[in-house]
Amino acid sequence: GDSVTQTEGQVALSEEDFLTIHCNYSASGYPALFWYVQYPGEGPQFLFRASRDKEKGSSRGFEATYDKGTTSFHLRKASVQESDSAVYYCALGDNAGAKLTFGGGTRLTVRP
Amino acid sequence: NAGVIQTPRHKVTGKGQEATLWCEPISGHSAVFWYRQTIVQGLEFLTYFRNQAPIDDSGMPKERFSAQMPNQSHSTLKIQSTQPQDSAVYLCASSWTTNTEVFFGKGTRLTVV
Numbered sequence: 049g050d051s052v053t054q055t056e057g058q059v060a061l062s063e064e065d066f067l068t069i070h071c072n073y074s075a076s077g078y079p080a081l082f083w084y085v086q087y088p089g090e091g092p093q094f095l096f097r098a099s100r101d102k103e104k105g106s107s108r109g110f111e112a113t114y115d116k117g118t119t120s121f122h123l124r125k126a127s128v129q130e131s132d133s134a135v136y137y138c139a140l141g142d143n144a145g146a147k148l149t150f151g152g153g154t155r156l157t158v159r160p
Numbered sequence: 161n162a163g164v165i166q167t168p169r170h171k172v173t174g175k176g177q178e179a180t181l182w183c184e185p186i187s188g189h190s191a192v193f194w195y196r197q198t199i200v201q202g203l204e205f206l207t208y209f210r211n212q213a214p215i216d217d218s219g220m221p222k223e224r225f226s227a228q229m230p231n232q233s234h235s236t237l238k239i240q241s242t243q244p245q246d247s248a249v250y251l252c253a254s255s256w257t258t259n260t261e262v263f264f265g266k267g268t269r270l271t272v273v
Contacts, residue, residue, distance in 0.1 A: 080259070091164070091251050091264025092203070137203065145259030146191065147216060150203035 050075040052138050052151035060157045061128050069123040069154045071112070071138035080141040081105075081114055081121040082148065085134045092137055130158045161186065164265035166252050172271045173242045181237045181268045183252030192235050193253040193262065194227055203251075209235060210258065242272045 055070040073081065080099045084092035096105035098114040098121065105112055110125045121138060138151040165184040173179045185192045194206040196219075207217040209229040220227065224242075229235040239246055249267040 089266065091253070091266055093264070094261045097261075139203075141259070144216075146193075146208055146210075147205045147218075148193075148195075148203075148262065149205070152202050 050079065050140055050142065050149045052140055052149055054136075054138055054151035054154050056154045057152065058155045058157070060159070062159045063129055064127045065158075067123070067125040067128045067132075067156065069136055069138075069156070071121045071123065071151060073119050073121065073138075073140050075140055075149075077143055078116070079143070080145060081112075082139040082141065083110065083112060083121070083123050084137040084139060084150075086137065086153075087134050095136075097141075128156070128158045130160045132156060133158045164252055164254055164263055166250075166265040166268050168268060169266065170269045170271075172273060175243060175272055176241050179239045179242050179246075179270055179272075181239075181250050181252075181270070183235045183237070183265060184233060185235065185252070185254030186263055187233070188256070189254035189263075190232075190257050191255045191260075191262075192229060193255075194235070194237050195251040195253065195264075197249040197251060197267065198247075206237070206250075239270075242270075244272045246270060247272045 051074045082097045083095040086092045096107040098105040101116040103114045135153045139148045167182045193208040205219040207227045212229045224240045227237045251267045253262045253264040255262045
């Protein structure tokens, strides 16, 4: 079945550091890939998506590029802020574009 | 737009009791989803409806769990004979249709004691 693996369970950075969260997927076909962010007491919020090889998704300074060759969709941000502290989830959509399969999540803590 | 509304936000039930969770999707959205979130299992898909019809319930436990969508403005998730392992945050979500941005509610935290 489909699966998503996020390598880092927790990441701790200082403000203005560069962020990378690694995401690799396993799925048949050509799934859409997503990043979601979750703040305490809230449901996950859509950040962005990409649907085809080499497509870059971006939002709020975060970006990721769909790489079918390495089955990856790594999240990056050049300069993090304390307000970026949250849990980030990589996800893939099924062929119908409905059901989402989430990775285990990465808790990002940014120190001021 | 108040977003996806879930009630109650917190629910405590005794083992063996029934729990009903409510969801009001965003007006006009045709796809409604239920997910479960736990520390151990993370975010898991349970079921989804499109235009009120059940489409995929592949994530629903076969016993004790059921979901309905009697009209376009609300959906319910019912758990019969609740067990401690059912304790989780249950998230409802909706989208205009499939393949579009999914909006999640704040969730209902269910605790079975």
